[in-house]
Amino acid sequence: MVPVTVHRARWVVPVEGPVLENGAVATAGGRIVAVGRARDICPEFPRATVRDHGDGALLPALVNAHCHLEFSALQGRIPPRLDLVAWLEAAMAGFSGLSEEEIVQGVRKGLAELHKFGVALVAETSNTGLSLPLLAQGPVEFHYFYECLGFNNLQSGPLEADFEIFATEWARGLSNFSAAAHAPYSVSGRLFDRVNRWNRRHGRRNGVHLAESQEEVRFLKEGDGAFRELLEKLGRWQADFQPPRLTPAAYLDGLGFLGSETVAVHGVWLDEPDRQILARRRTWVVLCPRSNCHTGAGFPNLPELRRAGVRLALGTDSLASNEDFNLFQEMLLLHERYPEVPVLELLALATLNGAQALGRExxxxSFAPGKIAALLFIPFRSSPDWGEALLLAGAQGEISWAEAFGKEA
Ligand SMILES: [Zn+2]
Incomplete structure (x- = not known):
């Protein structure tokens, strides 16, 4: 018989279903077998090893739905900027100064940090391929978005013609490998179409940065501004480019890029019709609030996104635009800005919603029988406002693994 472990704590937050006071989660062979009140679970497994974690909460390990591990070596080196274009130029300059060895060391450090902050699943976005073999070694599960860039000079054939990685076994064989389009200001309409077709042919999800800055909105409407200047400076400007004169989501919707398997990151500068489009298409929007503050892009309008019914998840973005990979800091920032949003909903953004966005639900x-045993424990003194106490303890880094993929931590 496979040995059973029963984890108990003052609070159990299954994410699906109500919060359990004096709750328990039973695990066996690396999977969850039961969730409920301790008084019901313990008699069900009389021979189990019981681990009582005490005052605090057990919750499912987190999902970081947007990250660029390859920028980890830039941690602390790109100071906050007033606007996104200035930040992008600083980050590009910083990244081009890194050796391959420094990038690889940064990825390793980043992976260890994700684990430390309780992340079970990460969506990595990369345009070098360097992080992929490292991710395959653990300690977190991943979805890999290979990000394509190209505003001019690209062909119209299959994606493999311009991006070799799509011809490799990695790309063809891994169901958690996707093509992504960087952003509407750095990817031509034709390249969006090629990315979309590759993903559809292989049954993969689309990824894109969307509506991150006001400059992006202006570029799509007028075809000018800081992004045009940047493209010209980089020699990527397309002389006959005609702006679509559409808002960001309307533009991608017209290209057929949006759907329930599209993950759009940021969504800071969406108007109501754009939110309606995203809600109708059931497209995932991944919020990265601390990164948006760091780059000067703005701040996501969580209340309006919720009201419109847009499906939402949470990410940290890279260490070039964030201090660390602690998702509790993202939740706490959203809680401070929008206290009317229930803490349980913020926790869902960083767990179940992220898993759904990446097709790993x-x-x-969440805690449900059959799911992987990936359990975090956050200690805090119980108080009437336990949700805020939980976020504060997590934000201070008081995160430990009660069980990590079936391994006792
Ligand atoms: Zn990003």
Missing amino acids: KDLG
Whole structure:
């Protein structure tokens, strides 16, 4: 018989279903077998090893739905900027100064940090391929978005013609490998179409940065501004470019890029019709609030996104625009800005919603029988406002693994 472990704590937050006071989660063979009140679970497994974690909460390990591990070596080196274009130029300059060895060391450090902050699943976005073999070694599960860039000079054939990685076994064989389009100001309409077709042909999800800055909105409407200047400076400007004169989501919707398997990151500068489009298409929007503050892009309008019914998840973005990979800091910032949003909903953004956005909800994101045993414990003194106490303790880094993929931590 497979040995059973029963984890108990003052609070159990299954994310799906109500919060359990004096709750318990039973695990066996690396999977969850039961969730409920301790008084019901303990008699069900009389021979189990019981681990009582005490005052605090057990919750599912987190999902970081947007990250660029390859920028990890830039941690602390790109100071906050007043606008996104200035930040992008600083980050590009910083990244081009890194050796391959420094990038690889940064990825390793970043992976260790994700684990430290309780992340079970990460969506990595990369345009070098360097982080992929490292991710495959653990300690976190991943979805890999290979990000394509190209505003001019690209062909119209299959994606493999311009981006070799799509011809490799990695790309063809891994169901958690996707093509992504960087952003509407750095990817031509034709390249969006090629990315979309590759993903559809292989049954993969689309990824894109969308509506991150006001400059992006201006570029799509007028075809000018800081992004045009940047493209010209980089020699990527397309002389006959005609702006679509559309808002960001309307533009991508017209290209057929949006759907329930599209993950759009940021969504800071969406108007109401854009929010309606995203809600109708059931497109995922991944919020990265601390990164938006760091780059000067703005701040996501969580209340309006919720009201419109847009499906939302949470990410940290890279260490070039964030201090660390602690998702509790993202939740706490959203809680401070929008106290009317229930803490349980913020926790869902960082767990179940992220798992759904990446197509991994059968395994991760909540406590339910059959899911992977990836359990965090956050200690805090119980108080009437336990939700805020939980966020504060997590934000201070008081995160430990009660069980990590079946391994006792
Ligand atoms: Zn990003």
